[in-house]
Amino acid sequence: MVPSLGNLTLWLSLLFAIFQFVIFHKKNFYSVLQFNKIAVKGLLFCSLVSFFSLMYCHIVSDFSVINVFQNSHTTKPLLYKISGVWGNHEGSMLLWILVLTIFNYFIFKLYNQKNIIFISKTLETQAIITIGFLLFTILTSNPFDRMITSHTNGLGFNPLLQDPALAIHPPLLYIGYVGFSAAFSFSVAAMSINVEKKIPWHSYMKPFVLAAWIFLSAGIAFGSIWAYYELGWGGWWFWDPVENASFMPWLLGTALVHSLIIVEKRKSLQSWVLLLSILSFLLSVIGTFLVRSGILTSVHTFVLDPARGIYILTFVALLGGYSLILFALKSKNFLNRRYFSFFSREGSILVNNIIMIVVCASVFLGTIYPLLVEVFSNNKISVGEPYFNSLTIPIMMPAILVMGMGPMLSWGKTDVIAILIKSLPSILLAVIISSIFFWVYRSYNMLGLAGIVLAFWIMSNILLTTVQQLIIKNKEVTQENIPKYSSGMIIAHLGIALLILGIAGSSIWQKEKIIRMKVNDETSIHDYNIVFKEISEVMGPNYVALQGNFWVYNNKKNIITKLKPENRFYPVTNNSTTEASIHTNLARDLYVVLGNGDKNEGWIVRIYYNPLVVWIWIGAFTIFLGGLFSMKNNLKKLKRLSI
Amino acid sequence: MKKKILISPIILFFLILLVFFYLLIIDRNPSELPSVLINKKVPTFEAKLLLENKTFKSPGEFENETTIVNFFATWCKPCRDEHPYLKKLSDERGLKIIGINYKDDSKRAIKWLKKLGNPYSYVLIDPNARLGIDWGVYGLPETFIVNSSHVIKYRLVGPITKKNYGAFVLKVKEVER
Numbered sequence: 039m040v041p042s043l044g045n046l047t048l049w050l051s052l053l054f055a056i057f058q059f060v061i062f063h064k065k066n067f068y069s070v071l072q073f074n075k076i077a078v079k080g081l082l083f084c085s086l087v088s089f090f091s092l093m094y095c096h097i098v099s100d101f102s103v104i105n106v107f108q109n110s111h112t113t114k115p116l117l118y119k120i121s122g123v124w125g126n127h128e129g130s131m132l133l134w135i136l137v138l139t140i141f142n143y144f145i146f147k148l149y150n151q152k153n154i155i156f157i158s159k160t161l162e163t164q165a166i167i168t169i170g171f172l173l174f175t176i177l178t179s180n181p182f183d184r185m186i187t188s189h190t191n192g193l194g195f196n197p198l199l200q201d202p203a204l205a206i207h208p209p210l211l212y213i214g215y216v217g218f219s220a221a222f223s224f225s226v227a228a229m230s231i232n233v234e235k236k237i238p239w240h241s242y243m244k245p246f247v248l249a250a251w252i253f254l255s256a257g258i259a260f261g262s263i264w265a266y267y268e269l270g271w272g273g274w275w276f277w278d279p280v281e282n283a284s285f286m287p288w289l290l291g292t293a294l295v296h297s298l299i300i301v302e303k304r305k306s307l308q309s310w311v312l313l314l315s316i317l318s319f320l321l322s323v324i325g326t327f328l329v330r331s332g333i334l335t336s337v338h339t340f341v342l343d344p345a346r347g348i349y350i351l352t353f354v355a356l357l358g359g360y361s362l363i364l365f366a367l368k369s370k371n372f373l374n375r376r377y378f379s380f381f382s383r384e385g386s387i388l389v390n391n392i393i394m395i396v397v398c399a400s401v402f403l404g405t406i407y408p409l410l411v412e413v414f415s416n417n418k419i420s421v422g423e424p425y426f427n428s429l430t431i432p433i434m435m436p437a438i439l440v441m442g443m444g445p446m447l448s449w450g451k452t453d454v455i456a457i458l459i460k461s462l463p464s465i466l467l468a469v470i471i472s473s474i475f476f477w478v479y480r481s482y483n484m485l486g487l488a489g490i491v492l493a494f495w496i497m498s499n500i501l502l503t504t505v506q507q508l509i510i511k512n513k514e515v516t517q518e519n520i521p522k523y524s525s526g527m528i529i530a531h532l533g534i535a536l537l538i539l540g541i542a543g544s545s546i547w548q549k550e551k552i553i554r555m556k557v558n559d560e561t562s563i564h565d566y567n568i569v570f571k572e573i574s575e576v577m578g579p580n581y582v583a584l585q586g587n588f589w590v591y592n593n594k595k596n597i598i599t600k601l602k603p604e605n606r607f608y609p610v611t612n613n614s615t616t617e618a619s620i621h622t623n624l625a626r627d628l629y630v631v632l633g634n635g636d637k638n639e640g641w642i643v644r645i646y647y648n649p650l651v652v653w654i655w656i657g658a659f660t661i662f663l664g665g666l667f668s669m670k671n672n673l674k675k676l677k678r679l680s681i
Numbered sequence: 682m683k684k685k686i687l688i689s690p691i692i693l694f695f696l697i698l699l700v701f702f703y704l705l706i707i708d709r710n711p712s713e714l715p716s717v718l719i720n721k722k723v724p725t726f727e728a729k730l731l732l733e734n735k736t737f738k739s740p741g742e743f744e745n746e747t748t749i750v751n752f753f754a755t756w757c758k759p760c761r762d763e764h765p766y767l768k769k770l771s772d773e774r775g776l777k778i779i780g781i782n783y784k785d786d787s788k789r790a791i792k793w794l795k796k797l798g799n800p801y802s803y804v805l806i807d808p809n810a811r812l813g814i815d816w817g818v819y820g821l822p823e824t825f826i827v828n829s830s831h832v833i834k835y836r837l838v839g840p841i842t843k844k845n846y847g848a849f850v851l852k853v854k855e856v857e858r
Contacts, residue, residue, distance in 0.1 A: 107756075189756070193756070193784060309687070317690070320694070347701075348705055348706075351698065351701050351702060351705065354698065358698070359691070359694075359695070362690050362694055363691055365690060366687045366688045366690070366691055369687050370687060406697075406700070409700065409701075409704055410700065412704070413703060413704060609809070614814075
């Protein structure tokens with residue numbers, strides 16, 4: 039019953055999406071206003087019902103549905119039965135569609151007499167995207183496909199995926215990707231309508247881009263947290279094609295969020311922003327293509343199916359072809375010849391944009407390079423961490439340097455010498471803090487040095503500008519020349535600084551030790567002594583585990599913590615996972631993983647000393663918070679527009 | 682001059698798409714995965730046999746001939762499509778094929794083999810995917826070619842089909858040589 043309902047509403051969603059396309063395509067807007075409501079709300083309703091039908095099938099373990107059979111099991115905890123809905127290809131497409139229709143509804147909510155043509159065009163484009171994804175789901179990956187023979191239990195679910203961070207990681211990412219679809223549609227709409235009608239399209243676009251960017255940031259962060267805690271490799275970023283697929287739109291999104299400010303304040307860079315918003319969405323879809331078609335293989339690879347690849351690629355070709363041809367023809371209307379100085383706030387944002395694009399292009403090249411090599415030489419190679427690290431880190435550094443500076447500059451032209459004088463205190467402060475820091479860590483490395491100094495450089499700038507801001511506020515002086523800062527920007531930039539601190543610290547000073555240990559063996563890492571006390575068997579809710587007990591002493595022979603890494607075996611799905619045990623403080627993580635082994639030979643134990651890792655998560659959370667603050671301001675602006 | 686630049690995104694975009702399309706359309710077989718197991722000895726393991734009450738020991742019972750190792754299950758639809766080609770390999774080419782019945786119900790597997798014929802010299806059971814982990818299997822069916830000195834030479838993810846049967850036989854010949 040329920041699977042059929044889900045299937046029916048999936049088809050109905052397609053009908054509503056086509057309906058939406060048709061009515062918004064028609065030009066006599068006023069007569070069809072009532073139909074609009076029906077189309078948009080019908081689409082939202084149907085996709086909701088469809089999505090929750092699948093969720094219901096997963097919760098009650100309806101194994102007549104192939105999707106449930108292949109990905110679920112009766113003994114799975116409820117939370118993971120629910121997250122199992124999007125833990126597989128078909129279900130995740132359904133979630134994608136649901137988010138798409140929710141955004142569609144939000145755009146519809148912006149409707150008023152003034153923007154009717156613009157929003158109609160936007161919704162028409164959104165309808166095309168929705169139709170594309172619905173057709174893809176229905177034709178190549180219908181989650182409601184049934185099985186002829188019935189089974190009493192499912193094949194189970196990868197225990198690696200049973201993790202709270204991973205349960206919310208995909209929905210956050212999809213909100214990000216889909217948010218860019220709104221930017222795409224606004225961009226297409228802005229170019230399609232008559233330019234004489236001055237529509238502040240960028241003000242419509244900005245909250246959506248910001249939302250996309252915030253959620254994408256959070257999604258990527260949760261993915262990293264999962265990799266760090268669950269995979270047991272001691273790292274948090276692996277330059278895997280799937281990670282890159284989310285990182286590239288994030289880079290473009292970062293560029294977009296910044297350049298939209300220029301459009302808003304200075305009315306320049308308009309055609310650039312139009313192009314960026316198209317590209318961010320296209321990259322999101324191409325990322326999906328790379329992951330789902332099996333053209334590249336990665337730890338995330340879903341079922342390999344070339345038919346899906348052909349479909350998505352055709353869809354990307356249509357979307358990209360249409361929007362980019364439109365761009366080639368119409369964007370000249372948005373060009374203006376207002377150039378600006380390098381030493382101005384818009385100049386620094388432009389530097390940010392260029393660098394983000396270059397990094398994005400490098401990551402893109404690295405991701406598809408194995409494919410290019412295969413086309414031209416028949417060899418199979420893979421591009422790994424060394425390429426990405428050695429390419430992106432040096433390019434990012436100037437961006438970070440400018441990032442500390444940029445917010446201090448004012449719009450328009452600024453005196454170069456004045457800037458240097460102005461930034462002298464923060465340079466001084468950054469140098470002092472960094473020196474103290476290195477004095478504490480007593481370890482020097484060029485890259486680490488640069489990373490840490492840059493992190494403190496941003497922080498010093500933020501600190502000084504905040505102090506300055508507060509002084510101005512108290513004196514209630516309104517000086518023209520002193521730039522204003524939004525709290526969102528300050529918080530987000532602080533987050534980036536903390537993130538850099540964490541990244542630099544953990545990648546430069548990480549120590550790794552892989553050894554075979556028997557009970558009562560002793561080893562040391564950094565300043566810590568680790569004793570393997572015992573190994574015992576423990577029972578979990580749906581697994582049995584071998585649990586090692588490691589006592590950690592510091593160099594004064596005081597016990598700090600007892601780490602208990604586990605080697606879990608899930609009898610139901612019959613998979614095993616390693617559960618790292620981590621002791622975290624603000625200065626470092628101690629990370630112990632119990633590998634294979636036995637009583638006689640000893641167990642393989644991997645021990646990591648990861649400095650400052652916790653700052654990566656704190657930084658990511660701060661960035662998220664900063665995004666939310668800016669969101670508040672931008673939603674206010676949007677509200678004013680839609681009245 | 683400036684207007685010409687505006688065309689460059691679309692040109693670049695289609696060039697990239699061209700590469701992707703080409704890769705999808707050519708007979709590239711994305712499932713031909715470079716595996717860490719390639720050129721390594723077969724894993725050491727023991728497994729019960731499906732049809733006899735015996736245990737199979739690897740690598741001891743891999744004899745000195747080219748052997749195919751095929752992971753299958755009755756619940757896997759592509760395995761059923763692949764089955765005739767496995768039969769063809771064993772009947773026409775006399776190849777030794779070891780089947781590994783992955784996460785399956787043994788009764789159902791026996792029935793399945795009776796109905797469709799049994800191309801396997803040995804059928805091992807892997808009810809809890811231990812062998813799957815040893816061999817790095819992540820989707821069914823998967824097929825490995827092991828040479829006469831027990832070294833894994835080739836891995837195919839996905840079924841042997843009408844389309845890739847010829848290529849697969851060539852690979853076998855290559856390994857035999």
